[in-house]
Amino acid sequence: MTELFYYFIFLLLSMVVSFYLNGYVYSTFSSNKMIDPINERSSHNSKATRSGGISLFLTICLCYAIAASTGLLLIPSTPIVLGIVFMALTGFIDDMFSVRYREKFFLQLFSGFLIIQGGWAIDSFHGVFGVFAIPEWVGFLVSMFVFIVVVNSLNLIDGLDGLASLVSIKFFLIMGGLILVSSKEMFVFFPIIIGALFGFLGHNFSSSKKVFLGDTGSLFVGSIIAFFMLYVLDSSNPIITDSYISRPLLVVLSLFYPLIDTLRAVVLRSYKGRSPFIADRIHLHHRLVDKGYEHWMASVLILCLSIFLLVLNFLVYAKIGLLLCVVITILLCLIIYQFLFK
């Protein structure tokens, strides 16, 4: 049996398990009247549950256990698992009882602290601003900042059908390629999480039995994404793309939409004198929907544009360098923005 065979098996397994569990947990939530309330910010007008995160969590735990028992998958150090599980629990409590953002922020800090204790953290700027190695305490602070930003940015874009899942699938597909070369023992995780997100998408796109990721899902997936970002930005890990593209640029482009949308939302809210943590409909995806795009169209458009920017940077980085890549990306973003929202 080749490794490729196992990758397909785990992709299919997690897809099937996720699809089944999403349906099952939806029915359980639905029969217990645990329905997502419809308010002025809601994008749905039918019965929907916020059970996607729990199904995703259960699917990954189950498939992870099977993969680990076959010896194909390395279990990362305990603090990382604890940090991610803690983040999922925080999301679950938020879904059930609604946690205030200040409390949630401190819980995120705690989870970030646990994950950084796992042994991987940002220890170099990889040439950004001409800086390479950084002191350990600076690395810790920057890693914590990246963790908080990534986890919250995924939480913030979870407002359209399929958007957070599609963006996450893109991220995990890119990271899978990098991890395949640096640590095969961790690679099986990628077919598992991608399959789980596929299974979830089937229910997320459904019109009659709609399932949302909820805070459980967005914080859980967000913390996994943040961990892999720290893994890639840790200079001791070998990354195959080092001679093609700068690591910081690659990770930013892998999660381009959530980061740029969060930055824009925070700047605009602060400019208008509002708290950057209070939810509204200022996000770009909301504006796309207001322009007449259906949810799936807006999600697919955002995904396609972010893939385009990633591929473009990949192709030109070796020729023009980091600074020009950043300038071109910003210019392209402005052009696309003008084109879409003129």
Added chain:
Amino acid sequence: MILFFRVFLLLFCFLSFSQDFKAEPLLVKKDSVSFYSFSEKSVSYFRFNDQNKLIVKSIDYNKSLPKSLDSDLIAGLSAVSKKGVVYLLYPGGGILYRFIDNAIERIDESFAHRSQFSGHFFMYKENLYLLGGYGYWKSGSSLTKFNFQSGSWDLVSTSGQVPPEGIDQGSFVVKENILSVFDFYETNAGTSKLNPNLFALNLDTFMWSKKGALNSLFKNDIRRSILLAKLPYKESLITKAPWENEFQIVSPSLNSIKTYKTNDLSQLSNNSIVVGDRMVYFSRDAKRTGYTVVFKPLSDLLLLPSEELLYNDTLAFKVYGFFAMSLLFILLLAVFIYFKRSAKACFLSANSLSFEEKSVAINTDERYFLKLLVNSKKGTIENSLILSYFKNGTTSLDAAIKRKNKMIDLLNKKFFDCFDTLLINKVSGLKDSREVFYILNSSVKVFVKES
């Protein structure tokens, strides 16, 4: 008598199995045809003549060895040579000797600091450097340069992507001004971990850069690395583990690692050298008490190599990229087809018909009509059924038909303006063309929300 036999047996065993191991002389390459062999009391000059025969001349040292240099330590020294002068570095760094005019003399004002064991001692542009190494339970990445004036070692500051946890038991290749460093370990408090990257140090600017991920042939096994013979050869490195019947030629500048099969090089060690195109090493004699110099032409060994990339083996990455892009494309295509084929799920409430975040206002007549459509079989209702709703005693049939048609047209228009699709289609009966039916558009599904 018994006591005598016992003592005799003990002595017999002791004398039979004890061996007088002599420390191996140190081999140092001089140029492409000659080399030195440093032993306890003398130095031997070896030279290959035109017939490829080895000519040897041994000369005793002019002076006795420096006090700090124990004769057993000679094989453990690191050496570089240039223009007939050999520099010999004490294990762990610090003390430096020079061999010139048949004498070994100490030239440093330093001390045996023992913090750079297994560091790389090399010469670049007439300067002597020592890079990395292990000492005091930790590996380091420091680069020191010997100051010929003061006799001390000065720390050279490097920048860029410095190997963060140090360089222990590394492999090093110099080409022009680039020193490639790979297959090294990060050691801290007794634990060693392979750094799976290839690094390059520019010896003019002292800037480090990371070149990429090493081939997975390099395993995380420091015991193997300690015993591995690493012989500089042109702009490459020959590596061989004593128990393996193959050796590698690693060329960072060509991004190549070639593996050759051989059964002949079992005695190759870290004390072996490559002179011209010959591998030179010591062979122990049958009693294992002495050594003889043997050489093997590389041309006899470099046959049928299997070649791989030293770093950034992109094949797996490219195959994965193809699968990943295909998967993404299939996903997008599936989403596109699913939504193009699936019906819009609209929700009918008391006063609106909504889809996602858009909605159109409806009146009581429209709501009644839509409820009829939704509850009917196959979303089809007869004209007469809806017409009966508009008929009442006060209006004529003509007026009722007009009201019904106006309501349906208006509803269709409102819906089309909002959702770019018609809500209701009007069709004639199959059996009787005078019969008229109203059908809900197949691309729209209406769910009634009970208030």
